[in-house]
Amino acid sequence: MRKNLYRIAIVIAVVAFIPLIVFIAGRESPPEKIKVETHRKQVIKQFRLESKEKIEWELTAPEAEFKGDNVIFLKNPRLLILLKHQPPITIKSPSALYFRKEKRIELKHVLLQTDNLTAESPCGVYYVDSALFKTDCGCKILLKGANSITGKICTLNLREKKITISNNVKSVFREVKR
Amino acid sequence: SQPSPQQNLPLVIEARKLTYDDQKKVATYIGHVVAQRGKTVMTGDKLLVFFDKTGKYIEKIEVIGNVHIVDPRGEGWCNTLYYYPAQEKAVLLGNAKLKQGKNVIVGDKIIAYKDGRVIVEGIKQRVKTVIYPGEKSEQAIGLESSKSGKDNQNIQQKKGR
Numbered sequence: 001m002r003k004n005l006y007r008i009a010i011v012i013a014v015v016a017f018i019p020l021i022v023f024i025a026g027r028e029s030p031p032e033k034i035k036v037e038t039h040r041k042q043v044i045k046q047f048r049l050e051s052k053e054k055i056e057w058e059l060t061a062p063e064a065e066f067k068g069d070n071v072i073f074l075k076n077p078r079l080l081i082l083l084k085h086q087p088p089i090t091i092k093s094p095s096a097l098y099f100r101k102e103k104r105i106e107l108k109h110v111l112l113q114t115d116n117l118t119a120e121s122p123c124g125v126y127y128v129d130s131a132l133f134k135t136d137c138g139c140k141i142l143l144k145g146a147n148s149i150t151g152k153i154c155t156l157n158l159r160e161k162k163i164t165i166s167n168n169v170k171s172v173f174r175e176v177k178r
Numbered sequence: 179s180q181p182s183p184q185q186n187l188p189l190v191i192e193a194r195k196l197t198y199d200d201q202k203k204v205a206t207y208i209g210h211v212v213a214q215r216g217k218t219v220m221t222g223d224k225l226l227v228f229f230d231k232t233g234k235y236i237e238k239i240e241v242i243g244n245v246h247i248v249d250p251r252g253e254g255w256c257n258t259l260y261y262y263p264a265q266e267k268a269v270l271l272g273n274a275k276l277k278q279g280k281n282v283i284v285g286d287k288i289i290a291y292k293d294g295r296v297i298v299e300g301i302k303q304r305v306k307t308v309i310y311p312g313e314k315s316e317q318a319i320g321l322e323s324s325k326s327g328k329d330n331q332n333i334q335q336k337k338g339r
Contacts, residue, residue, distance in 0.1 A: 116200055116233055141198075145234030149196065149205075161200035169196040169207065173189040173227070173236055 042066040047074065055131050056082040059098065059105070072098040079105065081158060083131060087115040089158055091126055091133070103128040110135070112156065118142045119156060131158040139165070146174040187216040189236065189263070191225060203229035213239070218249045220259065236263050245270070251294065252278035266292035282308040
């Protein structure tokens with residue numbers, strides 16, 4: 001008789017513990033500790049930056065976003081370059097990164113226009129202080145008279161109005177009889 | 179005058195490197211330069227294209243070093259070549275040699291015109307011409323005589339001034 005009572009007691013004890021076990025198991029583990037960096041998203045509408053130093057230029061974009069304190073992401077930027085004794089030169093792109101310290105602009109799908117030529121390139125870098133545009137991902141230059149020049153590595157020296165192209169240089173001159 | 183079909187053909191130039199000076203309107207090609215217009219192909223070490231002031235029209239082309247021209251009418255070699263697209267005239271300078279079929283012309287300066295006329299000058303060396311009488315293409319050379327111009331078959335020899 002005593003044995004049975006003893007067994008019953010054990011069963012009751014075990015049964016009593018089950019809810020506690022279920023409760024403990026079901027409790028969510030504390031969330032993982034993650035380090036959350038808060039970025040102040042600085043977006044500027046109608047961005048405008050200009051320089052009157054050696055070379056006069058004006059950089060505008062409908063929208064610009066600061067990425068840290070050195071890089072500015074520009075949406076649809078337009079760079080106007082005013083060199084002495086030359087008509088204005090424009091560089092347009094759907095997106096670009098302006099590096100303030102380095103004074104360099106990295107552009108995608110670039111369209112550069114002077115009074116005499118139009119240059120297109122999938123990517124390129126413009127160096128503000130030296131008025132140089134460089135690309136190593138190919139360029140196509142349209143001159144007057146439907147003449148065109150293409151190549152892989154291109155440098156446009158806007159101040160000296162000189163173009164240097166290497167690798168796969170090809171020109172097509174559709175010389176029109178005057 | 180109506181431009182000839184050849185003049186409407188584009189001039190395609192390929193090279194290893196190009197420098198274009200938009201102020202001087204001169205394009206300089208360096209390294210394995212190949213220039214082709216229609217069936218005429220010129221190769222050389224260096225090639226310069228001189229545009230007019232507007233930058234639209236080519237005024238002159240200069241090919242320098244190991245110049246070789248292949249044309250349906252024949253072949254040509256020289257040290258330096260000047261080509262004037264508007265007049266379709268080529269001036270070959272320095273070890274100039276033209277070959278048409280078996281006929282050969284050698285001189286210091288050869289001026290070849292679109293209509294096939296050729297003027298050869300010997301400045302340092304005498305002009306040398308080898309013409310095979312029976313050669314069909316004898317007529318095509320059209321070597322011109324400078325004295326009377328009556329007989330186009332005569333071989334033109336000019337002493338350098």
